[in-house]
Amino acid sequence: MHHKKAFCLPTLLFIAVLQLFFQAEGKEIILFAPHDQPEKHLISYLDQAQKQIYAAVYVLTNKAITKALMRAKKRNVDVQIIVDAATLDHKTHTIEQLKEAEIDIFVYPSTPHHAVNKQQPTHKGIMHHKFALIDNSLWTGSFNWTTSANKYNKENVIISDDISTCTRYKEEFNALKIESINPKRKNKVSHGGNRKKQNRVSFFKSPLQAIKAYFRRTSRPRSND
Secondary structure, eight states, X not given: OHHHHHHHHHHHHHHHHHHHHHHHHOOEEEEEETTXXXXXXXXXHHHHOSSEEEEEESOBOOHHHHHHXXXXXXXXXXXXXXXXXXXXXXXXXXXXXXXXXXXXXXXXXXXXXXXXXXXXXXXOBOOOOEEEEETTEEEEESOOBSHHHHHTSOEEEEEEOOXXXXXXXXXXXXXXXXXXXXXXXXSOOOOXXXXXXXXXXXXXXXXXXXXHHHHHSOOOOOOOO
């Protein structure tokens, strides 16, 4: 009996150490659109969120995902969304809906290559991320938060709970917030670190003015979908 106990104790300790190791390393889930339907998995994660949803996505026009974000806000989850200015060109009004739900919206004032003129050859580029920190998990990949990405496009998603990976993405999210425009924030948009302020030119003439004007608009007619 004593030999059996002596054998079991080291074995149990070894198993415990292995469990701690794999927990620290984190686990990953991989999805591919359209056959894995990432939308339903994302909505499930959003509906289970208890503390925070910090998302940076190039375009957010998916109405079902928008409603899931609004439900999370009603549960007092800290919801913060960064989108590229390209989202404002779409007619789904998802950003307006999120703003009306008192969700913190940050718009990255991008200037695409084609919008740069000869006098102003520099450009800021676009914010092309598609990631979200949902409590202690990271959602990332090529999957834009649009209906087309879920139904038609060939996209990929990786879901990870690796601590170091999540921390790195949180740093990027915070840096993007500083460079983005929030309608509640009166201070001028920062261009990050030691970057010099650029006089960007697009079809709006000024992305900064265009974004501010967008949020000053009165309520616009929306569909009931």
